[in-house]
Amino acid sequence: MLLHLPIAIMVTLSPIPVADSVPQFDIARECRFEGGSTAIFDHCSQDEAAALAELKTKWAEFGSTNQKTCIAAATIGGLASYVDLLICLELARDAVSAGDSPANPPTKPGSAPTQPGRTGVTVGEAPRH
Numbered sequence: 001m002l003l004h005l006p007i008a009i010m011v012t013l014s015p016i017p018v019a020d021s022v023p024q025f026d027i028a029r030e031c032r033f034e035g036g037s038t039a040i041f042d043h044c045s046q047d048e049a050a051a052l053a054e055l056k057t058k059w060a061e062f063g064s065t066n067q068k069t070c071i072a073a074a075t076i077g078g079l080a081s082y083v084d085l086l087i088c089l090e091l092a093r094d095a096v097s098a099g100d101s102p103a104n105p106p107t108k109p110g111s112a113p114t115q116p117g118r119t120g121v122t123v124g125e126a127p128r129h
Contacts, residue, residue: 022055023071025080033079051082055089066092 031044062070070088074081 022052022059022082023080023085025052025075025082025085027052027082030079030081048082051086055082055086058089062089062093 025048027045027048030048031041034040034044059067066089070085070092073088074085
């Protein structure tokens, strides 16, 4: 949880505006940075274009706070990636929806699921001493 603190602080101080539409990134620059052959460049370009198309259709589904946070995360280091932006937004959305579901309570990272009807009994883990 504390790993996200620097990003949260950076985002609250960030002057990045959140628009009603998907931000514009330089796909060619991002893919040139990946290096390698033209096949790698073409594959990167296709992935970025597909992510952009998906973002255009789903942009309104993501809250402005998540948009701002994920734009900042996707543009760290001077490069910008639609793939990274889409993954960030989907993870943020899924984390909120998983936390809201009473049938799927949040668990600690690294914990195994419990058996239904047996509160506190962990499956596949020996007791820790």
